[in-house]
Amino acid sequence: MGRKNWLILLGAAIFIAAFPWLVAQFKAISHYVDVMVFAGIFSLVCLGLSLLMGYAGQISLAQAAFFGIGAYASGILTTKFGFNSLVAMAAGMTISGAIAWLVGVPSLRLKGHYLAMATMGFGVIVNIVLAEEVNWTGGPSGMADIPPFRIGTFTIDGEIAWYYAVWAVVFCALIFCFHILHSRVGRALRAIHEEERAAESMGVPTARYKVRIFVLSAVFAALAGSLYAHYVACVNPSSFNLMWSIRFMLMVMVGGMHSLWGAIVGTVLMTFVGNEWLQVFAELEILVYGAILLIVALFLPGGIVSLVPGRIFRRKAPEATLAEGAGS
Template sequence: MKKTDQILFFAFSVCILFLPLILKESYILHVFVFIGINTMLAIALNLLLGYAGQISLGQGALYGLGAYISAILSAKYGVNPWLGMGVSAVIVSAVAFIVGFPILKLRGHYLAMATLGLGIILYIIFNETVDWTGGPSGFPGIPNLKLGSLTFDNDVANFYLVWFFALITMFLALNLYQSRIGRALRAVSDSEVAARIMGVDAWLLKVKIFAASAFISSLAGSLYAHTVTFIAPASFGFNFSVELLTMVVVGGLGSVFGSFLGAAILTLLPEWLRVFHDFDIVIYGLLLILIMMFMPRGLAGLVSHLKAKVYVESK
């Protein structure tokens, strides 16, 4: 990890640690639980899109698969939720690994189509296997996670639970970026042919990072299921996959802190825009267009651009 990233990560973790003391039991703290989950999901997609340059429009469904497996194991079979979380992450990443072999041979639009197909198939399964998932009307009564006598059933506890995982994800993603594998991923993104003749097994590497991305998405899904205690297919559809894509692009491709910013903005914006009543969706769209027009490299790109400007002017 770069020195600046280390400092930034440390400062960020401290801020997160003290946030509940400032926000108390407020609604915004409740929103921050979801920002944590979305940060994990955005980073998971960023590993594919920002690091390796591979698009996925099925992220929402992998997230849903994790949530459903966790829900079914804990509510129907009485499996310990922690264990269920681990089991679902392993299953979901195994699914991604197996599906990844054929679809990650594809590139660009074709890969987008294939991952979209994966998302749609899973979405149909969530809806149609009513005996397992409860179908369109949802899956209620998922137990909360417990640690000793502590039950994660309030916002403060959930905040720390979710952010514990989100911070670990951020830490690992930051480390990966500067590692040998991280460089290989970025090389594949720049020129796959050149990466291959440097000795990178590009196909296998893409499949592995897809599985890693699925693992993180599944964990986020399980956290969502156990904190909200109710899930329905609508949360894991195509729209949400596109929203994740927007978070990553608005935040900045390849930037871990950017993923957090993207997740935070796209989770908070709908809350803030509520004052505009029926026009909120218009303003939401307009803001996204403006961000993309004036910050094509996302919010993280804007930060590094400003840094470069200050640096030049100070000389």
């Protein structure tokens, strides 16, 4: 990753590190640390989705399902089998990745809309299984009393500890993603995105790279789900349905799908919107989400980061990013 990204990363890290201290100064917003823990967890999902949407040009509507697989793997393996948290987490990530591979290999051979529909179908199936397998998952009411995250004798306990743990994972994931983008795979992905046929004829195995990114996005989602399960201690199927998959997509879109920073900015912003500021709308929530999604897709396809002047967040000129999008 380039020097510019390291500088932004450093700035972001300082801000994130100071954030709990900053909000502690104001009583009314001191609970924002809790919101930021969720934002960090969702950021992990959105980083993977952003790679898939922005760089592989594919949409997955099963991210909430992979998130749920991670959460339930952690929940079931730690409560019913006494697994170590870390092992349970790794198991969830492996299962998710394997399923993504199974779904991805056939549907990524096909044109654009097939992965979207296949993942939508798969997401609904996961939700039905979560609701039906009452003995394992607790059915529609879910599972409770998932033990705290423990590594050896060390337990992540309390909001502040969770905050720093989650965001440390987010930064590691971010650096990992930047490295992917600057590797052979990343260059291939950009070539695919710009001119798939040309890339293919140059010998880039486009389908194989897309599958890899899809698997990676599923693994990230499962990792996030595992953290989520341990943090909230109880899970139920309604956090992992189609609406949540659409929300993750919305977060990526709002921030800007062609920038990993966009994914994080969008996620943090939309988490605050969803958990804090949109509460007044209550019933209207779904309508507001639809409207935001439509407006962003039609009028601001580059997301918020495309509004930032200059080339701070962008590597390329904007027309290369969504040239074929947005009805321009």
